[in-house]
Amino acid sequence: MAGNLADYESLGSTGEVVRGDQLDYNGAPAGYATAPEETVNYVDAHDNEALYDMNVWKPPQDAPMDVRVRMNTLSLATVALGQSPSFWAGGTDLMRSKSLDRDSYDSGDHFNTIDWTEQDSGYANGLPPEGKNGEAWDLMVPMLEDPAKNPAPEDIASSSEVTLDLLRLRSSTPLFTLGDAELIRQKVTFPNAGPEATPGLLVMRIDDTVGPDVDPALDGAVTVFNASDEPLTEQIEHMAGLGYEPHEVQASGADEVVKGASWDAETGTVSVPAHTVAVFVSAQDGGKRTGPPAHAGRSGKPGHAGEQGPPAHSNGKAKGRASGEG
Incomplete structure (x- = not known):
C-alpha cells in the first residue's frame, strides 16, 4: 500500500x-x-485462482455469504486504496468464480466465462480439470456441492455496487495516488503496527499537513481495515484531538455496514465493523469536497491522464521521475 x-x-x-x-x-x-508506478498490484490475476474461489477455501467453511462478499471487497480494497497502480482481474468485482480451478489457461469457456449480466458467478459449473486440480478434488467436491457457497444474483449485485465505491474513493482525492516516492515517505504511515498490533487491524494514515499540500480540500485521510470477525475499537497513535469524519463516498454509498464506522475526535479513537474497510477524512479550513471529483463517473480519462510526470494536483512539487525516464 x-x-x-x-x-x-x-x-x-x-x-x-x-x-x-x-x-x-x-x-x-x-x-x-x-517509484510507485514501477509496480502494478493485484489480489488475483489471469489464469490463477479467482479471488472468490480463494475466499471459498480460506474462511471457515460455514461462513455465511455476506461474509464472503465483504471479504471479497476487503481484499480488493488493499490494492484499490494503495499508492501503486492496481488492476482487478475481469469479473472479480462480480465475485467471479472458476469453480475452484487453480489454473484455467486450458480450461475453456466452460470455466472461464464471465456473466456480465450478474446472474451467475460461475461457481459449481463442474469439477475443474484434473491437471492442476486433481490432488484437491476430494476437498473440492463437497465445497462445489454446497449451495450456500454459490453467490445469488443479489450477492453479485451487492458486491458490484460496493466495489464501485472503492473506485470512487480512489478517485476522490490525490492522496491515494501521490505518484512520488518522496511524498509517500513523507505522508504515508501505518500507526498501531508492531508487536502489540491488534490481529486483523491495519491502519494507513496519509497526512497532508506534512510536506507539500497535495489536496487543497483535505488535511489527511485514514483508512482502517478490519479483517477480523468482530467489530474493533482502537485509539490511533498520535491522532487525539484531530477531527476526522467518514468519507462522503461511504457515508452515502452502497454498503450499509460501513455506515456504522465512527471516529472520536477527542481521543482519536476509531470504531469499525467486522470485515470492513472504512475511510475517514479531515477537511482543510475552506475545503469543499470529500466526494468524487467532477470527472468521476464520466467516460474517458481525466485531463492529466497520459501526460508524463506528476499530475497537476501535486502542485509541481513532486520529486519523483515520470514513467519511462532514466
Missing part, C-alpha cells in the same frame, strides 16, 4: 523498523521499487 518502495520504512512485528527490501516474500524482497 506504500507503493512497494524498497526504502520505505515501517515498524515490523518484532518491534524493529524495517525497510521494504528487508521484508521477505518467498525468498525475494517484498519491496523493490524506487
